[in-house]
Amino acid sequence: MTAVKLPAVAPAGLELKQERFRVWRAFKRHRLALVSAILLIIFCAIAIFADRIAPFDPNATNAALAGGKPQPPSAEHWLGTDAYGRDYLSRTLVAIRISLVVGLTAVVFQVVIGVGTGLLAGYFGGRTDNILMRITDTFLAVPGFMLLLMVAGILGGTLPALILAIGALTWMTVARLVRAEVLSLKQREFVTAAQCMGSSHWRIMGVYMLPNLVSIIVVAATLSVPAAILTESALSFLGLGVPPPNASLGNMLSDAQQWIRSAWWIWVVPGVTISLIVLAFNFVGDGLRDALDPRTRS
């Protein structure tokens, strides 16, 4: 089996390096994508070390300091406090962690279902394809947000339930993209060659096809993270996502609604933070698409 090395699957040594170098160069040309990638690394670092860099306990109230009103930024509280005297910087930091955890894990879940469905449907075709694509169509007709509201509101929105629900309601686009790509890969010589040599179905799918799907999966996944983050924050904003007293960018904005007249930091900070995270993912996804997708190459 190892005697036949197929260049389209795994360009050996130098070629692989050249390919990586080309992708990196193409990505680097996209200045905003590069800046966004750095920003994302910073956000991830914040998420990982949130409880260590937070100057205060994010859920510790200080009624004496606040006096029922949000306190403006000061030397001690850099981003002020909310109406309960909780340090707003610390709450923002742990909220960034929640957003990223929800966004990334929901997308992992979505990619696993989507790639599995798309690969099986495209590779086996016929009846399997028919059944799997009919299921995909069914999910596309489901009023996703209403179901998410129900999962969050009625089943008691624990974070894992929320993540599973977001993943389970958003895998369809990935499945369709992967299926279309598999259909075209099936016609390529290296797949025929592998079939002739008697490779099993699983080996063809896993060893020969999957590596060729990586670039579309990476792009689709990167561009799905912001959607998952926005969905979680929308649910939290409506009071059905992350339960209080824990901070999420969505429920911070929800609390901010009543202070919109008097305390600008209360609604500006979480809003700008969500927008920056989402924007960074969108720019990176855009840059990756330009770098990886041969169809958009100029």
Add this chain to the structure above:
Amino acid sequence: MSQYIIRRLVQAIPLLFAISLLTFAIIEIAPGDAAQMYIDPEKGTDPAYIEQVRVSLGLDQPFYVRYISWLGKTLTGDLGYSLRTRRPVSLEVGDRLPNTLILGASALLLSFVLAIPIGVISAVKRNTAVDYGLSILALVGISIPIFWLALLLLQVFSIQLGWLPASGMRNMRQELTGFAGVIDVAHHMVLPVLVLSFAQLASWSRYQRSALIDVLGQDYIRTARSKGLAERRVLTVHALKNSLLPMITVAAISVPTIVMGAYITETIFSWPGIGRLGVTSVAGRDYPVIMAVTLLSALLIIGSNLFADISYAWADPRIRYDSR
């Protein structure tokens, strides 16, 4: 064509069954049941009384019996009563549906009116500073959560400038009728419509751009140009018309996004529509209303998908569904 439409309509039926069963099942596994909403606090804790309420609501029956009975009633047009307001669900939904439709239709219209010119400008000036600027703006646009945009607009136009009302659909202080009433509703609608159309605006202008670039590369455009037609005429008569075609599909597949946007926008602006009803019914565990709103949303999504396919075939004679 009519055969195709009938086939698609028939396919929608099992889909609606599946969605209603799924919703019913989620409600079933939720902790607590509908009887709690009906219990008279005066007689509160008496087990015999609670049991009596459960029996009167049919909650002593097994899951499938209740589902079938719900299905039978729904098919005959009886959606039951809201647990919260005790009004018929059909009235609760019927009162609010027109409000949501007005909001959604205005937002769709505004998205089209703004997105198409922006997309055309980007396509005509492609790979220039204008195009790059608009493309970055579009990415920024889809990155701003609409509930934050709503707070931003509220802050500027309603609180700082005081130009627009912050919530509701009508002026509460005085009853306005006739033309003044229409103006009043329009005045209340400005902010929610802006917020609701914003998300589409960003992505639609991108779609319009790539559709027009695609068309501009076609042979018949070269023919039109080589005939010596003015560039303006080539663009407006030959290219634009054909590039609008994919926008029908784009609009129809955006319906789920608009539905999701309506839940959030209506809640923030206290707009008395279906979206806000959905959120309050979930928060208040008003199960009959939840079922109705979910099915209505599903119908809307299925209908718009069907509309996309049919209108596409109608507008583009090269597409034939019957031959498949």
